[in-house]
Amino acid sequence: MVAPRVLIAEDDPDTLVILRVNLNAAGFEPMLAGDGHTALERIETEAPDAVLLDVLLPGIDGWQVLEQLHEKGNSVPVIVCSGKDNVHDLQRARELGAVAYLVKPFDIDRLIEVTSEVVGLRQTDPVTERGTAPDTELA
Amino acid sequence: MARHHRQSEPERLRRDARIAGLRDFQTPSLEAVEQRRRQLWQRTATALALIAAVVVAFAIIPSDRVAEAGTGRILFAIVGVGGGLFLWAFHKETALERLTRSLTDERVLTAALTNRLHEVSLLLDAGKQMNAHLQMDELLDTILRSACELLDATGGSVMLVEETDLVTVCALGRDAAVGQRMRLGEGVAGYVAIRRDPVLIDGHADPDLFPGLVLREPYVESAMSVPLVHRAELQGVLNVNAPIGRSFTEYDLRALAVFAEQAALAIANARLYEAERAHVAALLDLRKRREVG
Numbered sequence: 001m002v003a004p005r006v007l008i009a010e011d012d013p014d015t016l017v018i019l020r021v022n023l024n025a026a027g028f029e030p031m032l033a034g035d036g037h038t039a040l041e042r043i044e045t046e047a048p049d050a051v052l053l054d055v056l057l058p059g060i061d062g063w064q065v066l067e068q069l070h071e072k073g074n075s076v077p078v079i080v081c082s083g084k085d086n087v088h089d090l091q092r093a094r095e096l097g098a099v100a101y102l103v104k105p106f107d108i109d110r111l112i113e114v115t116s117e118v119v120g121l122r123q124t125d126p127v128t129e130r131g132t133a134p135d136t137e138l139a
Numbered sequence: 140m141a142r143h144h145r146q147s148e149p150e151r152l153r154r155d156a157r158i159a160g161l162r163d164f165q166t167p168s169l170e171a172v173e174q175r176r177r178q179l180w181q182r183t184a185t186a187l188a189l190i191a192a193v194v195v196a197f198a199i200i201p202s203d204r205v206a207e208a209g210t211g212r213i214l215f216a217i218v219g220v221g222g223g224l225f226l227w228a229f230h231k232e233t234a235l236e237r238l239t240r241s242l243t244d245e246r247v248l249t250a251a252l253t254n255r256l257h258e259v260s261l262l263l264d265a266g267k268q269m270n271a272h273l274q275m276d277e278l279l280d281t282i283l284r285s286a287c288e289l290l291d292a293t294g295g296s297v298m299l300v301e302e303t304d305l306v307t308v309c310a311l312g313r314d315a316a317v318g319q320r321m322r323l324g325e326g327v328a329g330y331v332a333i334r335r336d337p338v339l340i341d342g343h344a345d346p347d348l349f350p351g352l353v354l355r356e357p358y359v360e361s362a363m364s365v366p367l368v369h370r371a372e373l374q375g376v377l378n379v380n381a382p383i384g385r386s387f388t389e390y391d392l393r394a395l396a397v398f399a400e401q402a403a404l405a406i407a408n409a410r411l412y413e414a415e416r417a418h419v420a421a422l423l424d425l426r427k428r429r430e431v432g
Binding site: 062 | 240243244247248250251252254255388389390393
């Protein structure tokens with residue numbers, strides 16, 4: 001079975017390494033992007049199965065990446081990772097087509113669980129998960 | 140979910156390099172992988188072209204002359220070799236693709252580390268410059284210039300708390316702003332001071348969100364305001380404006396907020412120094428009066 005490819009768009013090198021190691025161990029094939037431009041480029045050229053998108057990225061930030069994907073009609077499932085836990089950002093992520101919103105600092109097992117659901121490795125009832133702040137599935 | 144034992148990144152890189160035919164894989168580079176890919180497909184294309192030529196030759200040569208050799212079996216063998224060659228090239232290509240991804244990831248990590256080091260270095264430099272000043276005027280000027288340099292901003296201001304007001308004590312790009320007062324809670328800076336939360340403005344600020352908002356002249360498209368807080372005490376607010384055509388991002392806001400922590404410490408130190416100097420001056424004055432008396 002081919003491992004689902006997950007793009008990690010994150011500016012912090014430590015977080016990049018931690019997420020890469022954990023996603024790799026969980027059976028995913030992680031890909032990395034340290035800024036918004038690289039994230040967009042790799043999404044377009046390598047078509048990952050899911051994207052973990054940090055809001056704080058140099059160059060163009062996570063919101064702008066999400067906006068551009070939305071404008072281009074790119075339907076790659078995006079999990080937004082943010083340090084802010086507020087309704088406004090949650091709403092914004094939903095409007096821009098993100099499938100889940102995770103609040104930092106997140107539990108790595110929870111992150112893997114959500115990513116697995118997003119790429120279809122694991123089936124759960126989305127209704128029971130929806131609206132369970134702070135980590136929220138949007139679709 | 141089951142967790143699998145996976146090869147470490149260097150092991151994977153070595154294995155893929157071996158499969159792809161990159162024998163001397165001491166200094167991995169994307170360029171070497173690209174060169175190997177070109178080489179692989181050039182050789183494969185040449186071999187496939189030769190095979191195609193042989194097949195065509197068989198088709199052209201009168202069938203009675205090659206019939207003895209068993210045309211069907213020969214063609215089958217040739218096509219088999221061609222198919223095998225293609226599969227071999229595809230296997231190598233898959234390894235090259237994995238290598239490209241791994242090396243791109245390594246580049247991303249290196250770039251992220253370099254960026255972080257650059258940021259830390261800029262912040263350290265700014266901290267050193269700020270700590271070199273104890274005179275408030277010089278310090279405020281240094282804070283504002285350093286913040287503008289750090290974020291490629293064209294201007295901004297430093298506002299300090301005076302009782303229930305915020306007073307603009309230093310400005311860059313709009314000198315007329317110096318001396319202006321606003322009550323805590325009024326406008327964007329007042330909101331930041333009360334909430335102690337950094338704010339990023341992109342486009343027109345919302346008057347409903349910021350009561351008492353005064354429209355800026357000239358209009359600023361993108362701006363940031365961060366509180367200057369040291370040991371839970373609000374010192375003031377730092378504002379910076381983006382040049383025309385550029386918008387600040389949340390990432391810039393975080394950088395300014397980190398910078399503001401150091402700036403607030405420097406301002407608190409300068410205030411202590413000013414207070415100490417005033418205290419010493421008062422003591423000296425008292426001593427002089429006693430001597431005269």
